[in-house]
Amino acid sequence: MTEIIVVTSGKGGVGKTTTSASMACGLARRGKRVAVIDFDIGLRNLDLIMGCERRVVYDFVNVINGDCTLKQALIKDKRLETLHVLAASQTRDKDALTEDGVRRVLDELIADAFDYIICDSPAGIEKGAHLAMYFADRAVVVVNPEISSVRDSDRILGLLASKTHRSANGNGGVKEHLLLTRYNPRRVANGEMLSVEDVKEILGLDVIGVVPESPDVLAASNAGVPVILSDTSDAAAAYQDAVARLLGEELPLRFLDEPKRGFFARMFGG
Amino acid sequence: MTTQRAEAAPGPAIDIRFGQVGLIQVLIWTTDPGAILDELTGRVATAPKFFQRTAVSLDLGPLGREPSVQEMQGVLDAVRRAGMCPVGLASGAAVAQGLSEPLDLPLLPPFREFHPPAEAGARARRETPRPQPQPEDGTLAQLHPHPVRSGQRVYARGRDLVVTAMVGAGAELIADGCVHVYGALRGRAVAGARGETGARVFCQDFHAELVSIAGVFRVFETLPPELAGKPVQAWLDGDALRFERLGA
Numbered sequence: 385m386t387e388i389i390v391v392t393s394g395k396g397g398v399g400k401t402t403t404s405a406s407m408a409c410g411l412a413r414r415g416k417r418v419a420v421i422d423f424d425i426g427l428r429n430l431d432l433i434m435g436c437e438r439r440v441v442y443d444f445v446n447v448i449n450g451d452c453t454l455k456q457a458l459i460k461d462k463r464l465e466t467l468h469v470l471a472a473s474q475t476r477d478k479d480a481l482t483e484d485g486v487r488r489v490l491d492e493l494i495a496d497a498f499d500y501i502i503c504d505s506p507a508g509i510e511k512g513a514h515l516a517m518y519f520a521d522r523a524v525v526v527v528n529p530e531i532s533s534v535r536d537s538d539r540i541l542g543l544l545a546s547k548t549h550r551s552a553n554g555n556g557g558v559k560e561h562l563l564l565t566r567y568n569p570r571r572v573a574n575g576e577m578l579s580v581e582d583v584k585e586i587l588g589l590d591v592i593g594v595v596p597e598s599p600d601v602l603a604a605s606n607a608g609v610p611v612i613l614s615d616t617s618d619a620a621a622a623y624q625d626a627v628a629r630l631l632g633e634e635l636p637l638r639f640l641d642e643p644k645r646g647f648f649a650r651m652f653g654g
Numbered sequence: 655m656t657t658q659r660a661e662a663a664p665g666p667a668i669d670i671r672f673g674q675v676g677l678i679q680v681l682i683w684t685t686d687p688g689a690i691l692d693e694l695t696g697r698v699a700t701a702p703k704f705f706q707r708t709a710v711s712l713d714l715g716p717l718g719r720e721p722s723v724q725e726m727q728g729v730l731d732a733v734r735r736a737g738m739c740p741v742g743l744a745s746g747a748a749v750a751q752g753l754s755e756p757l758d759l760p761l762l763p764p765f766r767e768f769h770p771p772a773e774a775g776a777r778a779r780r781e782t783p784r785p786q787p788q789p790e791d792g793t794l795a796q797l798h799p800h801p802v803r804s805g806q807r808v809y810a811r812g813r814d815l816v817v818t819a820m821v822g823a824g825a826e827l828i829a830d831g832c833v834h835v836y837g838a839l840r841g842r843a844v845a846g847a848r849g850e851t852g853a854r855v856f857c858q859d860f861h862a863e864l865v866s867i868a869g870v871f872r873v874f875e876t877l878p879p880e881l882a883g884k885p886v887q888a889w890l891d892g893d894a895l896r897f898e899r900l901g902a
């Protein structure tokens with residue numbers, strides 16, 4: 385059984401691509417066969433974070449247009465054998481993605497017995513975002529602990545409940561999860577950011593992970609290594625936990641409090 | 655699965671549908687553009703997102719006389735400068751009939767009629783009884799057991815609306831009868847949408863952006879802050895919207 389998971393948010397720059405890359409790696413590390421697809425046509429990004437940008441020959445739109453086979457376009461990850469990337473196209477033609485084309489690609493991945501298909505959604509609520517979520521079985525809604533991001537996520541949750549293949553066909557709807565990223569416990573304590581509890585209450589959903597704001601994320605994306613693979617990082621541990629919860633394990637949330645700092649750090653730190 | 659219309663047999667160039675849209679009424683008490691602009695900019699500033707580029711219908715009933723075309727051009731200019739978009743004249747006001755053509759604005763059926771007061775200029779209370787909205791299929795309430803999210807709108811025609819989940823900021827509940835929310839209400843609640851002044855809004859956890867009953871509304875900046883997070887009911891007392899903590 386293949387499960388299609390969309391990583392979405394409404395707002396841009398909240399961490400969807402970072403999350404898609406890390407979740408895909410985390411699932412592959414546990415031996416699952418995973419394909420991760422970049423739906424952000426024109427703003428291709430996932431291949432950079434996955435560190436395979438120089439190996440992109442064919443992309444998602446090429447497959448849809450029949451310029452190549454899906455096999456030719458899927459890039460095998462160098463680190464994890466069961467992980468595959470389908471890059472977005474650089475075309476400026478936003479209509480290059482069609483519902484029928486997306487369905488054909490997903491059907492072929494399902495026939496090829498992939499365990500998970502991760503769809504990295506573009507920002508907004510336009511066509512690209514709509515197609516990324518349309519065939520999903522589950523959704524990971526990425527949200528930053530701030531009002532505007534929460535509002536956009538609420539909007540996306542409304543679309544997930546009404547404008548997807550599952551909702552249209554009465555298949556019990558898309559299973560929804562919240563993932564908080566760029567969580568900064570100090571700013572939460574100062575009241576500058578919403579807490580996990582606030583976000584849970586406003587959106588009325590459970591949280592599958594809380595990823596702390598961390599400089600490791602940028603360093604990892606510059607190096608083309610998804611942050612979940614940087615083993616000493618809190619962000620990596622948080623993503624590993626999120627993957628475990630996605631697979632049904634029950635784990636308490638971590639990294640909700642400010643890290644304890646030593647005496648000198650407190651004396652001299654900001 | 656939807657087929658793309660463009661790929662199917664050529665269809666008609668347009669479709670005409672009968673649709674109901676809630677429209678904000680601006681009741682005009684004076685044709686002095688300065689006074690209108692002052693008051694409108696104040697109100698628009700309290701709820702910029704709600705009023706900016708909002709379509710409005712002008713109700714000339716309160717004037718009690720037919721203004722000149724020139725006067726009306728001043729009024730329209732003031733309303734536009736405040737950020738609203740006048741799209742028509744309320745047809746309930748007899749005084750608007752002759753202005754529709756020269757101003758190039760259609761006459762629109764009223765959302766909430768204004769009956770000219772006995773003495774011109776006096777802000778008299780409206781007392782005409784209103785027909786009770788009738789449930790259309792025998793059910794008294796429309797049940798919505800799912801969250802209503804930002805950007806979504808649920809309308810209960812001719813009856814109450816009962817929502818047993820949360821209502822997000824930017825979501826909109828509209829009922830011709832009462833609105834009941836067994837959960838947090840962060841969006842807008844519009845009860846008595848067809849003018850039923852006895853309609854009420856009830857909710858368990860009050861954080862509404864806007865509450866409206868029979869066309870009388872208040873936006874969150876002017877909603878009682880001490881009621882935030884409390885179980886609350888709202889009702890219309892004459893022309894004033896009242897709020898009260900439930901079970902207190």
Ligand SMILES: Nc1ncnc2c1ncn2[C@@H]1O[C@H](COP(=O)(O)OP(=O)(O)O)[C@@H](O)[C@H]1O
Pocket residue numbers: 393395396397398399400401402403429507565566567595596597598599601602605619
């Ligand atoms: N947990 C985090 N800590 C710090 N920076 C982050 C974190 N998650 C994402 N970022 C940064 O935020 C930016 C946007 O992330 P990205 O995943 O591209 O978002 P999206 O795909 O939603 O537009 C990137 O610069 C990324 O490095």
Ligand SMILES: [Mg+2]
Pocket residue numbers: 400401402424429505506
């Ligand atoms: Mg992205």
